[in-house]
Amino acid sequence: MEHRNIVVHLMTKDEAMELEEVKTRGLPDGVVDNIRVIEIQGVEKNMCCGTHLSNTSEIQAIKLLHTESMRGGTRLFFLVGNRVVAKLASCIENEVKLSKILSTGPDGHLKSIEKIHKSSRDLQRNCKAFLREIAKLEASKVVETAKLQGYICKHRDDGDMDYINVFVNELKEHTKDCVVMVSAGETKTGGMFVINGPENIVAAIGPKISEMLEGKGGGKKNRYQGKANSFKKLPDVRKLVGESLRL
Numbered sequence: 001m002e003h004r005n006i007v008v009h010l011m012t013k014d015e016a017m018e019l020e021e022v023k024t025r026g027l028p029d030g031v032v033d034n035i036r037v038i039e040i041q042g043v044e045k046n047m048c049c050g051t052h053l054s055n056t057s058e059i060q061a062i063k064l065l066h067t068e069s070m071r072g073g074t075r076l077f078f079l080v081g082n083r084v085v086a087k088l089a090s091c092i093e094n095e096v097k098l099s100k101i102l103s104t105g106p107d108g109h110l111k112s113i114e115k116i117h118k119s120s121r122d123l124q125r126n127c128k129a130f131l132r133e134i135a136k137l138e139a140s141k142v143v144e145t146a147k148l149q150g151y152i153c154k155h156r157d158d159g160d161m162d163y164i165n166v167f168v169n170e171l172k173e174h175t176k177d178c179v180v181m182v183s184a185g186e187t188k189t190g191g192m193f194v195i196n197g198p199e200n201i202v203a204a205i206g207p208k209i210s211e212m213l214e215g216k217g218g219g220k221k222n223r224y225q226g227k228a229n230s231f232k233k234l235p236d237v238r239k240l241v242g243e244s245l246r247l
Contacts (some may be wrong), residue, residue: 004056009037009045021045060084131163139170146171150245151179151197153238155231159184161192168196181209181241183231190215190228195241197222205244209237 016022016035022045027035038052039045053059061084065077079087095106102112138154146152154167164182171180177198185191195202195209199222206224210217212233217226 001057004043005041006052006055007039007041008052009039011035011037016047019045022047063087128160128162131158131160132166135159135163135166136170139167140174143171143174146175146178146180149242150177151181151241153181153234153241155183155234157184157186159191164192164194168194172196179205179241179244181237183213183228183234185228185231187231187234190230193217193226193228195219195224201244205240208240212237212240 012033013031024047036049037045038048060081063079063084068075142152167182179197181195183193202224210226213228214230215226215228
């Protein structure tokens, strides 16, 4: 804002080194002349071969944003010139949108978001509890079918790993040597799956099912667990599980 002029001086090495106010880390031995010294009038002189403005007012503004620790030092994040104005415009635009969504002014944004975040966590916790109860209920409904046909395949789009584990464990308590294949996730994007049953059957069909579901997995003894990238071939998986009883 003080409009300090920035002047470029070309000097010999000896001339440059005699300037007490010049800041430098030292020069290579092979340097002869044409040392470039940048002077910000009334501030400092510095050896530099970079590009510079003609005066300090052309910088317009510098905004330090935040810092980040890095290899024992500190990395600075900042904006200069028109980028400060563009960032301010972007922040104001977001501020206006948030005020409409949250029905409160900028001063209340943080408090409203914290409230929403807490409510979201509570809902997620409740949903998980409900899913566990649903898993128990659904498992209890297929106990007799599992005993009769020797296997059960179950998929739930909105399920999670807790749902899978509860379903598998619930059936284990009521059936013996039954093959249980449970999966959870969207058909196109996939999710998790677990196969539980006799060790020889699980070892034989686990890798095959993993391949059919375009995923990967592993396991030991009577349990195989994996991640699927697609559940489009679940009908083929159910068929394979049914045929596995002949092993």
